[in-house]
Ligand SMILES: Nc1ncnc2c1ncn2[C@@H]1O[C@H](COP(=O)(O)OP(=O)(O)O)[C@@H](O)[C@H]1O
């Protein structure tokens with residue numbers, strides 16, 4: 138689940154808290170910005186950030202393709218003068234097209250930004266960083282636990298699915314497929330509940346009383362301060378461009 | 382010799398149909414090293430869980446660490462002093478990294494951070510796990526997971542170790558480290574296992590469960 142650190146290539150590794158702060162700040166900016174011009178620039182900067190912290194082109198392009206396929210379906214809904222059968226042939230409204238472009242750019246920019254965040258750290262680090270940023274511990278631990286147990290769930294799902302396949306099950310479009318899938322998901326759910334109970338037992342066995350402690354400490358460096366400042370500055374410039 | 386656990390006529394059933402444990406009487410003394418054997422389904426896991434209060438008996442008494450224990454609150458102290466190794470290590474490694482998992486128990490004991498960090502380092506080193514301290518359990522082999530789970534218990538300096546099939550999924554190298562570790566420890570040992578070669582090197586006496594009763 139956690140990628141091997143890539144040592145052959147230089148990669149800027151900001152403190153996870155700095156990264157979360159910076160990305161959070163920029164997400165707010167993206168929501169505030171209105172003009173396609175500023176959004177396009179911000180999207181480009183987000184792309185540079187995502188690449189700098191190690192997101193791969195392949196995943197970026199795959200995710201963006203999925204998002205934009207969805208957006209194309211939204212195009213007639215959002216950018217035509219009147220979206221009614223009687224109004225066929227539909228005519229694009231220029232002002233609405235600009236609005237649509239802004240929405241599409243914003244969605245892409247936020248996706249790139251999120252990808253940059255995910256590319257730079259695993260869920261566990263994200264959870265730890267959130268606790269240090271005074272996020273409610275319950276929420277942060279939920280994230281940490283899901284990081285650990287999503288992986289187990291995937292293994293268990295693969296086991297169940299493989300067992301079904303071994304007995305001749307093949308995916309197809311039909312009632313039987315849905316019934317088998319339903320049974321598999323049900324099995325997965327039951328197993329998860331059992332698992333949750335046993336994990337709680339294991340926690341109690343080591344003296345758990347509702348409080349979490351963490352060994353891991355992060356260290357802020359001067360580079361992280363520069364990093365956050367740069368992001369804030371770039372954000373400021375883009376916002377100024379947006380308002381001009 | 383000090384008696385850590387004493388059970389008298391303990392009955393336990395998961396449901397209303399048939400009992401899983403019936404009339405169990407046994408003791409575990411400090412420095413005791415006991416093998417717990419029996420076929421699959423004979424009740425070994427159920428018994429180990431009863432000792433730390435995860436299964437509460439319907440009949441009989443459990444004395445542990447000098448007092449009778451009945452309620453969840455009674456067992457809190459028992460759990461801090463007796464470490465239970467679960468049959469499935471994935472249940473026991475719930476933190477993001479091995480080091481965080483090992484630190485979990487000591488933090489709950491109220492130790493200061495420096496002492497916790499020292500305990501984590503020395504326990505991982507003792508079990509040959511220092512290189513995996515920052516890995517997630519998902520990245521460990523079966524045997525390493527087993528050792529990591531054991532580390533989470535040893536870091537708390539337990540007076541007793543209750544081990545449920547400890548050698549399951551371990552290769553010989555890990556079994557050797559495990560044997561060495563158990564021979565060195567001062568904790569009392571109660572080990573449920575089918576691995577007779579392993580048990581022979583550790584245990585000094587044995588209990589055999591048959592259909593929820595102690596047969597010998
Ligand atoms: N959580 C549970 N709920 C209901 N029955 C259980 C549960 N756990 C174990 N059992 C049953 O109790 C019996 C003893 O199981 P267990 O203690 O796991 O045996 P062993 O560890 O010796 O293999 C088995 O018949 C098993 O099916």
Ligand SMILES: [Mg+2]
Nearest residue numbers: 425426468545
């Ligand atoms: Mg068992």
